[in-house]
Amino acid sequence: MLAAQRQELLLRRLESEGRIVAKDIALELGISEDSIRRDLRELAAAGLCQRVYGGALPVSPAIADLQTRTNVQPDSKLRVATRAARLIPPGTTAILDGGTTALAVARSLPPDLRATIVTHSPTVASALVDHAGVEIHVIGGRIFKHSAVACGAAAVEAAAGINADVFLMGVTGVHPTAGLTTGDADEAAMKRALSRRAADTYVLASAEKIGTASRFAVLGLADVAGIITDVAPDHPTLRDLTALGINVLTA
Amino acid sequence: MLAAQRQELLLRRLESEGRIVAKDIALELGISEDSIRRDLRELAAAGLCQRVYGGALPVSPAIADLQTRTNVQPDSKLRVATRAARLIPPGTTAILDGGTTALAVARSLPPDLRATIVTHSPTVASALVDHAGVEIHVIGGRIFKHSAVACGAAAVEAAAGINADVFLMGVTGVHPTAGLTTGDADEAAMKRALSRRAADTYVLASAEKIGTASRFAVLGLADVAGIITDVAPDHPTLRDLTALGINVLTA
DNA sequence: AAGCTACATGCAAGAACGTGCAGAAACAAG
DNA sequence: CTTGTTTCTGCACGTTCTTGCATGTAGCTT
Numbered sequence: 001m002l003a004a005q006r007q008e009l010l011l012r013r014l015e016s017e018g019r020i021v022a023k024d025i026a027l028e029l030g031i032s033e034d035s036i037r038r039d040l041r042e043l044a045a046a047g048l049c050q051r052v053y054g055g056a057l058p059v060s061p062a063i064a065d066l067q068t069r070t071n072v073q074p075d076s077k078l079r080v081a082t083r084a085a086r087l088i089p090p091g092t093t094a095i096l097d098g099g100t101t102a103l104a105v106a107r108s109l110p111p112d113l114r115a116t117i118v119t120h121s122p123t124v125a126s127a128l129v130d131h132a133g134v135e136i137h138v139i140g141g142r143i144f145k146h147s148a149v150a151c152g153a154a155a156v157e158a159a160a161g162i163n164a165d166v167f168l169m170g171v172t173g174v175h176p177t178a179g180l181t182t183g184d185a186d187e188a189a190m191k192r193a194l195s196r197r198a199a200d201t202y203v204l205a206s207a208e209k210i211g212t213a214s215r216f217a218v219l220g221l222a223d224v225a226g227i228i229t230d231v232a233p234d235h236p237t238l239r240d241l242t243a244l245g246i247n248v249l250t251a
Numbered sequence: 252m253l254a255a256q257r258q259e260l261l262l263r264r265l266e267s268e269g270r271i272v273a274k275d276i277a278l279e280l281g282i283s284e285d286s287i288r289r290d291l292r293e294l295a296a297a298g299l300c301q302r303v304y305g306g307a308l309p310v311s312p313a314i315a316d317l318q319t320r321t322n323v324q325p326d327s328k329l330r331v332a333t334r335a336a337r338l339i340p341p342g343t344t345a346i347l348d349g350g351t352t353a354l355a356v357a358r359s360l361p362p363d364l365r366a367t368i369v370t371h372s373p374t375v376a377s378a379l380v381d382h383a384g385v386e387i388h389v390i391g392g393r394i395f396k397h398s399a400v401a402c403g404a405a406a407v408e409a410a411a412g413i414n415a416d417v418f419l420m421g422v423t424g425v426h427p428t429a430g431l432t433t434g435d436a437d438e439a440a441m442k443r444a445l446s447r448r449a450a451d452t453y454v455l456a457s458a459e460k461i462g463t464a465s466r467f468a469v470l471g472l473a474d475v476a477g478i479i480t481d482v483a484p485d486h487p488t489l490r491d492l493t494a495l496g497i498n499v500l501t502a
Numbered sequence: 503a504a505g506c507t508a509c510a511t512g513c514a515a516g517a518a519c520g521t522g523c524a525g526a527a528a529c530a531a532g
Numbered sequence: 533c534t535t536g537t538t539t540c541t542g543c544a545c546g547t548t549c550t551t552g553c554a555t556g557t558a559g560c561t562t
Contacts, residue, residue, distance in 0.1 A: 019253055019256055021253065050255075052253055052254065052255035052256075053253070053254055053255070054253045054254065055253055057253070057255055057256065057259075120391075121373075122372075122373035122374070122375075122376035122377040122380075122389055123373070123377040123380070124373075125373035125394060125399075126373040126374040126377055126399060129373075129374070129394070129396065129399045132396070135393065135394075136393070136394035136396075137391070137392070137393050137394065138373055138389065138391040138392060138393075138394055138401050139391045140371075140388070140389040140390045140391025140392065140401065140406075140409050141388070141389060141391070142386065142387070142388050142389075143376060143380070143386075143387035143388065143389055145380065145383070145387075148376075148377060148380045150389050150391070154409075154412075155391075158391050158405075158409070161405075
């Protein structure tokens with residue numbers, strides 16, 4: 001078995017079972033625990049898993065179910081959301097992604113804002129119903145349970161009719177080399193489709209996303225107009241990003 | 252079981268049940284109380300739970316309270332919803348309308364139901380995200396603020412692709428001569444469009460709707476398979492309806 | 503006040519860990 | 533084909549971490 005192949009297997013196993021026990025996998029594959037540990041260490045360094053005593057878990061907050069995620073670092077998300085809301089001045093047509101950070105953005109919008117918000121997240125849409133001046137447009141389709149957004153062919157098709165000024169995109173990982181990543185292939189495709197429909201795409205990257213990577217690439221770092229985060233500007237990953245010429249907006 | 256995973260479980264349990272009894276959890280997981288206590292101590296140190304004698308509580312007791320409060324519905328709507336939920340047995344493809352009664356139906360569905368629910372209401376869609384076995388399909392379009400559902404040409408077009416067993420329709424008025432009515436023309440058209448896509452249409456008619464009429468006609472009484480209500484069978488309007496041969500399901 | 507339960511701490515056994523090292527395998531150069 | 537280099541893998545060793553138990557203390561209940 002090739003090493004790369006083995007790491008691939010580990011990632012898939014991590015996704016399907018939600019955890020990896022080093023001892024069990026070693027036994028199952030007939031190789032030493034040391035190799036497994038080395039692999040896990042590498043994957044963790046690349047931000048693709050979280051190393052814990054005894055094995056590994058998925059990159060912490062990204063895989064956990066929606067409800068627990070809602071409570072993860074609310075402050076960080078709120079700061080990012082507040083900054084992001086400034087990218088939607090009156091009169092804007094904005095596409096809002098799904099996910100907890102995007103939801104926080106919706107809630108951060110001024111109650112009297114007059115704008116058009118397009119979203120494929122029912123949750124975001126219902127959060128905006130109170131905003132009398134906001135025209136809401138929902139992209140329909142089959143709801144992908146993991147992050148509660150419409151994905152798939154119908155949704156991509158519906159998105160094709162949209163033209164927006166800005167797309168505020170959520171991801172689960174922002175990594176200097178891996179770029180922007182998320183946990184599902186369909187979701188990644190949907191984000192790309194939405195990105196094409198907006199003049200500018202900004203990434204919502206609360207603290208726990210920085211320096212991590214997930215399974216599926218969404219876009220390269222160069223493909224977005226900017227990354228909104230609240231980590232300190234001297235964070236090593238952030239330094240790498242600015243060194244690459246990426247526009248980083250700090251909350 | 253990995254230690255990190257165990258702490259995760261404790262947090263989730265804390266959220267869902269509102270408390271943790273160290274002894275019980277230890278027994279349930281088959282590990283010593285000491286480990287549980289150690290975990291709780293750590294979580295408390297990280298500010299993720301509140302340590303109390305015998306176990307732990309969520310940091311803010313508001314979380315558990317809020318959830319129960321949100322689920323409290325006026326009795327009438329709840330009774331209608333419970334009866335309506337029985338029209339969605341496992342395997343059904345059902346269209347769920349928007350509005351508070353339809354939302355109550357969504358919440359009344361068994362958590363383990365396996366079915367396909369189509370809706371043009373983001374609120375209903377997000378209420379169903381927790382139901383792992385339910386495939387959700389959202390009809391997109393411009394959101395009509397009054398009742399927070401997708402209406403208009405795009406929504407009607409999207410609805411055309413749907414074929415369902417049953418449509419649970421909300422209205423604002425059920426009247427023996429005026430028929431089924433609602434407060435907005437676009438909404439009425441949307442309801443008609445959805446009704447055409449289902450084999451049977453049932454009306455959700457909580458007590459305050461019976462005997463009233465609104466501005467725009469949706470359908471005639473004869474066009475629906477039945478009306479679900481919780482008013483007493485000897486209510487005068489209900490008597491008129493049954494006299495007309497309308498199928499009335501009493502909750 | 504008495505009895506019981508939960509608690510924190512210390513301790514020891516075992517598990518998992520990282521590191522250094524050596525052999526094996528893959529690869530490139532001669 | 534041979535030789536040297538690099539990479540990968542498994543083993544050994546000392547270290548660190550976790551866990552259950554024992555002990556003495558603190559807190560709740562009656």
